[in-house]
Amino acid sequence: MxxxxxxxxxxxxxxxxxxxxxxxxxxxxxxxxxxxxxxxxxxxxxxxxxASYNNQARVHNGYHYPRSFTTAYRSRINLPKFVVDWPGAVKRDFTKLYAIARRNSKVTAKQFERFCRDIGADIQPVNTALRGLFEPRLIEDVFLVEEYAFDTxxxxxxxxxxxxxxxxxxxxxxxxxxxxxxxxxxxxxxxxxxxxxxxxxxxxxxxxxxxxxxxxxxxxxxxxxTGLKQEITEMALMQMPESLDGLGITVMDGPFFSMMPFPARGLHTLSHVRYTPHLHWNDQSDLDPYARLQHYARETRVDRMVRDVGRYIPDVLKAKHVDSLFEVKTVLMKNEGDDGxxxxxxxxxxxxxxxxxxxxxxxxxxxxxxxxxxxxxxxxxxxxxxxxxxxxx
Structure with a gap:
């Protein structure tokens, strides 16, 4: 011995x-x-x-990744397991929508429908009331999907x-x-x-x-x-108006913003591809990301988020900003282009x-x-x- x-x-x-x-x-x-x-x-x-707390608290089901089939397919396989293994932590009692922007989107509505069929993800048309929440001149189509949130x-x-x-x-x-x-x-x-x-x-x-x-x-x-990219990000916590309170919405793919229930606080997160990342750098051993976050000023960009999102979903302009979660987000540099x-x-x-x-x-x-x-x-x-x-x- x-x-x-x-x-x-x-x-x-x-x-x-x-x-x-x-x-x-x-x-x-x-x-x-x-x-x-x-x-x-x-x-x-x-x-x-x-990071387990300071995020969008989304249990993905593949819809988010039309430019990375592997990531989307793995989410489709993993979501049912997660729901079975952590049922008490999963919030399912809300309506989840994905909308496709008419301009500057990297996928069209037809491409998104085909992508969902390819990965076996359920997708349905929405009723008139839900469609009426969106500005039709900026949104090509809206789909009802199956996606959940988790309570950290x-x-x-x-x-x-x-x-x-x-x-x-x-x-x-x-x-x-x-x-x-x-x-x-x-x-x-x-x-x-x-x-x-x-x-x-x-x-x-x-x-x-x-x-x-x-x-x-x-x-x-x-x-x-493997090369890593670090970002300081802001996840805004919002009190949504009654018309949006029971919804989760993602608009893609280019404008790309999301609002999701945040069960841990009884609020909604709001994130925006342009304003959620505040700054970024390539990871290195002599630059402590946690120290950089600690000394960051943390000035909110929520006004710019709301102003842009409000063009697509006017009722967001009635939302109230309650708090913001700042955190370091880490991604593999090789996946920056495909969102994998x-x-x-x-x-x-x-x-x-x-x-x-x-x-x-x-x-x-x-x-x-x-x-x-x-x-x-x-x-x-x-x-x-x-x-x-x-x-x-």
Whole structure:
């Protein structure tokens, strides 16, 4: 028996990041792969407080991605699973519409209908009352679709319960500062609390699920090989007028704006392709995206959002701005042109047992789990075998 295996303080795995992906992966490792000693490190005082919360809370069903068939098709496969696995967190009691703009749209109404048929997504014509909400000179057609929202607070409750029952230890208000090869263990992780206290954790596996912070580690961590783009984004929270309160609406594809129920606050989000991104940069290890967000002025652009959206849907002009959620959004640079949202699943050859994982949508978790199923992951007494490299699903 090695010194690592005999060490009662050693861990099977460290999961970095307590968002939806980090918590779901930790639960999977404990429940499905039999890992007994798992530590989850989260820099916030609670779970699912950052990107998992500060987004449009949409459970995609494929409609959003007419220029990326693979992403759309994966959403069609994953949405029914998500509804079954997290029924209490899914909001279904609203009407969801997709409208196609007459000008500057990258898809026509007929192309959108054909795309929906190709991916097997249900699409129906709307009645006169719903069509009457749109400015006909700017909107070519409107379709009734099947798409849902999720309540992050209920997902967080699920995560707390499942992690506790699975025996996963959580280090709140802590961040991982370095990942290295261990002297007495395969990997060594250094954490630091907000008070400056450090901890060294010896482990077999590290799962880097930090979303925007994927490259923010010292030690032997090489960084991900795939180029990442960071954006500071604003998601406006609105109190909609009665005529729009029970609706979710997306207008595409060029003008591209959306309003969706936001169950965690009982409001609607409003996003706009032109005004939601405030600034962007190419990710690099010496530029902390969270620090950049912390020092950002956060001046709202909601007036410009509402003014433009109001041209297409006049009743939006009656909406009231309640709050705005600012967050760092991370996308793969290679998918900027087609709106594809594959997962990034990277095995770091320099650090065997260390993985970096990024998903652009909540339903991508199933793509991550499918990929993990192919990995030979075991507890302290097991052996790992992996081919290495990057997987994009």
């Amino acid at each position: 090695s010194g690592f295996e005999a060490d009662p303080t050693s861990q099977d795995a460290v999961v970095v990041g307590g968002g939806f992906y980090g918590t779901a992966i930790a639960v999977y490792l404990a429940r499905q792969r039999g890992l007994k000693r798992i530590v989850l490190v989260e820099r916030e005082p609670a779970l699912l407080m950052r 607070t209920k997902l967080a409750s699920w995560a707390r319960r499942e992690l506790s029952e699975s025996g996963v230890q959580i280090r709140y208000q802590s961040r991982v500062t370095a990942i290295s090869k261990g002297a007495q263990s395969p990997l060594q992780v250094i954490t630091e609390t907000t008070q400056g206290n450090q901890e060294v954790i010896n482990c077999r596996y590290v799962f880097n699920c930090t979303y925007s912070g994927l490259n923010q580690f010292k030690g032997d961590f090489p960084g991900v090989s 949202r594959p997962i990034l699943f990277e095995r770091h050859m320099e650090l065997p047992g260390c993985y970096s994982i990024l998903g652009g949508k909540i339903d991508n978790i199933y793509d991550v789990i499918e990929t993990l199923e192919k990995e030979n992951i075991s507890g302290i007494d097991g052996q790992e075998k992996s081919n290495g490299g990057v997987v994009n699903v």
